[in-house]
Amino acid sequence: MELSIDRLQKSYGTSIALSDFTGVFSAGVYGLLGPNGAGKSTLMNLIAGNLKPDAGSIRYDGADISRMGKNFRAILGVMPQQQGLYPGFTGLRFLSYMAALKGMPKSRAKEQIREVSEMVHLSNRLGQKLGTYSGGMKQRILIAQALLGNPKVLILDEPTAGLDPAERIHIRNIISGVSQDKIVIWATHVVSDIESIAREVILLKEGHIAAWDRPQKLLYDLIGKVFELVVPEEAIKDIQDRYLISNLTLSSDGIRVRIISEQEPEDYPFQTVPPTLEEEYLYRFGTGGSAYEDCCQ
Ligand SMILES: Nc1ncnc2c1ncn2[C@@H]1O[C@H](COP(=O)(O)OP(=O)(O)O)[C@@H](O)[C@H]1O
Ligand SMILES: [Mg+2]
Incomplete structure (x- = not known):
């Protein structure tokens, strides 16, 4: 077949x-x-x-x-x-x-x-x-x-x-x-x-x-380019201006933000995280935009 x-x-x-x-x-x-x-x-x-x-x-x-x-x-x-x-x-x-x-x-x-x-x-x-x-x-x-x-x-x-x-x-x-x-x-x-x-x-x-x-292999180009930061709400605007945000979730210690970036983020402590297919899509097809509204407004 x-x-x-x-x-x-x-x-x-x-x-x-x-x-x-x-x-x-x-x-x-x-x-x-x-x-x-x-x-x-x-x-x-x-x-x-x-x-x-x-x-x-x-x-x-x-x-x-x-x-x-x-x-x-x-x-x-x-x-x-x-x-x-x-x-x-x-x-x-x-x-x-x-x-x-x-x-x-x-x-x-x-x-x-x-x-x-x-x-x-x-x-x-x-x-x-x-x-x-x-x-x-x-x-x-x-x-x-x-x-x-x-x-x-x-x-x-x-x-x-x-x-x-x-x-x-x-x-x-x-x-x-x-x-x-x-x-x-x-x-x-x-x-x-x-x-x-x-x-x-x-x-x-x-x-x-x-x-x-295969889905996993599609993500290879994004490995090392997805970072998670935990930041206070006031920092979101700045991060939004500087990075492509893929996801935001509220957590007890602040807002957990996932960003896609060619370089390691500056000014904020971060963790490198494994990319998702959603992030691959965003990376290839452009701006997210509504992540903050979806999460936190
Ligand atoms: N019957 C049609 N006449 C003119 N342009 C069309 C027609 N169908 C689709 N297109 C154009 O062809 C492109 C691909 O459309 P389509 O195959 O429907 O994409 P998708 O299903 O991914 O949304 C688009 O630019 C769309 O505007
Ligand atoms: Mg269609």
């Missing part, structure tokens, strides 16, 4: 959304990480066949997917970033409809619907109308439709968008549970979604691959 992408390119008019994307995917979760506009959905839509590339190729086990037609669609599951749900449909009707679109015979559809709704913990909610579902349930039923037919390639475009932390964890556990025998590509701009479950992380920046590695 191998999805191999070679020099894939896509522009909208004169603006390049994805440039020269090359890489090989095998079973496991891949975190496709980048800020809005990085090209994540463009890549997803190219794999899903919703967009045609300007150049380059996508192959599944050696065969060009544009020539595989329904043979590729049969092994593909897609959860698009934007998908409207008919509020008047019940969960069961929605999944039956999606199974029919995939060309699944009725008996297989029935068995598959049972299976996928169990996976996303919605078995006892299928009789309910989608309009009454919570945000998390809506995302889960969208994941369920992507899982119909036990796809080998599963594409999830921001599956946790708009969800609270508990629902995010729920979805992460579901995906982690189904990922053993699949290529899962999970696009997100939220580092914590994929940090613990991604086998490999692809950092996408302005249509380019900025980095592609």
Whole structure:
């Protein structure tokens, strides 16, 4: 099982959304990480066949997917970033409809619907109308439709968008549970979604691959550049002006600040600490800004 992408390119008019994307995917979760506009959905839509590339190729086990037609669609599951749900449909009707679109015979559809709704913990909610579902349930039923037919390639475009932390964890556990025998590509701009479950992380920046590695290896360039200081509140402004702050927490002895800096900090006692993926993201994609507001205001 191998999805191999070679020099894939896509522009909208004169603006390049994805440039020269090359890489090989095998079973496991891949975190496709980048800020809005990085090209994540463009890549997803190219794999899903919703967009045609300007150049380059996508192959599944050696065969060009544009020539595989329904043979590729049969092994593909897609959860698009934007998908409207008919509020008047019940969960069961929605999944039956999606199974029919995939060309699944009725008996297989029935068995598959049972299976996928169990996976996303919605078995006892299928009789309910989608309009009454919570945000998390809506995302889960969208994941369920992507899982119909036990796809080998599963594409999830921001599956946790708009969800609270508990629902995010729920979805992460579901995906982690189904990922053993699949290529899962999970696009997100939220580092914590994929940090613990991604086998490999692809950092996408302005249509380019900025980095592609195992999560731990991605952090190598930040080792020795993350420092923790404990300072009084009055010092925060000064630190904010001089350093890139990645995190602030209140503690009994002051405010605990994590900063990213090429040089050891001056004027404050510090400890060098191991970097996190969140910090790597911040380091590569720029300013944090709201860390102080999030923590201490
Ligand atoms: N249909 C479109 N027409 C024109 N530009 C588009 C279209 N879709 C995306 N873009 C542009 O392509 C770039 C990549 O977008 P997208 O793939 O949606 O990024 P992401 O999913 O990472 O937020 C952005 O600059 C975006 O504005
Ligand atoms: Mg997107």
